Amino acid sequence: MPTPDPEPLVVYGPANLDYDFGLGHPFTPRRFGPGIDLLRELGANPDAFAPPEPVPDDVLATVHTAPFLGSIHRLSEYPELAAHEAVTDGDTPPFYGMDQAAASVVGGTVGAMERILAGERTHAFHPGGGLHHAFPGRATGFCVFNDLAIAIRRARDEGHRVLYLDVDAHHGDGVESIFWNDPMVQTVSFHESGLSLFPGTGWVEDCGGHDARGSAVNIPLELGTSDGSWLEAIELVAPVVAAAFRPTLLVTQNGCDSHALDPLANLHISTRAMSRVARLFDELAHRHTGGRWLATGGGGYDVYRVVPRAWALVWLAQAHREVPGSTPRRWQERWAGEAAAHHAGPPPREMLDPLGSTQAESPRIAAENRLTVSRALEHTLQVIDGY
Numbered sequence: 292m293p294t295p296d297p298e299p300l301v302v303y304g305p306a307n308l309d310y311d312f313g314l315g316h317p318f319t320p321r322r323f324g325p326g327i328d329l330l331r332e333l334g335a336n337p338d339a340f341a342p343p344e345p346v347p348d349d350v351l352a353t354v355h356t357a358p359f360l361g362s363i364h365r366l367s368e369y370p371e372l373a374a375h376e377a378v379t380d381g382d383t384p385p386f387y388g389m390d391q392a393a394a395s396v397v398g399g400t401v402g403a404m405e406r407i408l409a410g411e412r413t414h415a416f417h418p419g420g421g422l423h424h425a426f427p428g429r430a431t432g433f434c435v436f437n438d439l440a441i442a443i444r445r446a447r448d449e450g451h452r453v454l455y456l457d458v459d460a461h462h463g464d465g466v467e468s469i470f471w472n473d474p475m476v477q478t479v480s481f482h483e484s485g486l487s488l489f490p491g492t493g494w495v496e497d498c499g500g501h502d503a504r505g506s507a508v509n510i511p512l513e514l515g516t517s518d519g520s521w522l523e524a525i526e527l528v529a530p531v532v533a534a535a536f537r538p539t540l541l542v543t544q545n546g547c548d549s550h551a552l553d554p555l556a557n558l559h560i561s562t563r564a565m566s567r568v569a570r571l572f573d574e575l576a577h578r579h580t581g582g583r584w585l586a587t588g589g590g591g592y593d594v595y596r597v598v599p600r601a602w603a604l605v606w607l608a609q610a611h612r613e614v615p616g617s618t619p620r621r622w623q624e625r626w627a628g629e630a631a632a633h634h635a636g637p638p639p640r641e642m643l644d645p646l647g648s649t650q651a652e653s654p655r656i657a658a659e660n661r662l663t664v665s666r667a668l669e670h671t672l673q674v675i676d677g678y
């Protein structure tokens with residue numbers, strides 16, 4: 292196990308709570324209550340927390356277009372003009388103050404990146420970041436500004452070769468498209484197939500633009516995929532791509548809507564598998580990037596049963612700490628009432644879902660996924676060829 296770093300930086304502050312599409316929206320800031328509380332209970336030092344601050348327009352403009360930024364500012368003052376401005380989708384409804392709230396999400400991720408680039412920290416985690424669906428001129432899939440792409444561009448402009456690994460259940464379409472033609476940024480997305488899930492993209496043959504063949508890798512997995520082939524895909528592909536690409540900095544999107552209990556996607560992943568993946572990311576960072584690893588959250592819509600544990604597993608991997616057998620009893624007790632009030636499942640006792648807790652995948656699903664992985668690995672040969 293690598294030598295302990297100073298504690299990983301955790302980005303969290305009141306501004307994270309302002310990113311709120313309103314009552315009944317699945318991407319709720321309620322997740323920060325039980326999520327951040329679990330990190331603290333597990334030993335994250337509140338002094339190691341950095342609050343996100345909004346970034347100015349010139350930083351947003353490194354990825355987003357000027358007309359789009361103008362529209363978002365207008366919508367943040369007059370949300371009722373959504374149809375008129377036509378830059379947001381129905382799942383990403385404008386709200387008053389949206390521009391500042393979204394600029395703070397960017398500030399959290401970019402601020403963490405700056406600390407890594409300055410050599411102050413090697414590992415950092417922004418649970419409220421990871422808005423991978425935002426495009427230069429379009430807000431979609433709950434994502435207004437693309438904090439990941441803006442932070443990656445900052446690192447890339449300092450000469451870093453950035454490896455981006457995305458294990459959210461949804462295809463990391465925004466980040467992929469922004470760096471589609473950029474050989475300095477290698478994106479890899481493991482997601483539920485676009486046949487069954489938003490955004491409907493991320494096919495195995497999509498592997499980067501003319502000037503950067505192989506710089507995108509896509510692993511679309513079958514609806515109903517569980518731990519077996521999810522882990523097989525990630526544990527086979529991520530190390531091979533990393534070895535071929537030779538990154539100097541790792542960025543990961545650790546969305547946890549891949550979990551079996553998640554209401555929006557159809558993968559059947561356990562926290563046991565998520566923990567293995569977080570530890571693999573840590574290993575890859577120490578093997579290839581001098582430890583430089585910026586992790587974000589992302590999707591994850593089971594507020595009490597999944598999101599807090601998934602975040603905790605990323606933090607524990609970054610802190611090089613063992614995963615405790617159970618969640619702290621005080622944490623369970625503190626959030627049980629709020630979960631019940633929202634008719635949500637209660638905070639679980641186990642950190643790692645018991646073996647066999649998610650349904651086994653059928654031989655057909657396993658075979659389809661294996662074929663997808665082998666086809667994706669062929670594309671990674673282009674990565675090797677390309678560099």
Ligand SMILES: [Zn+2]
Pocket residue numbers: 293414573576577582608609611
């Ligand atoms: Zn580490």
Ligand SMILES: [Zn+2]
Pocket residue numbers: 459460461546548589590591
């Ligand atoms: Zn997602």
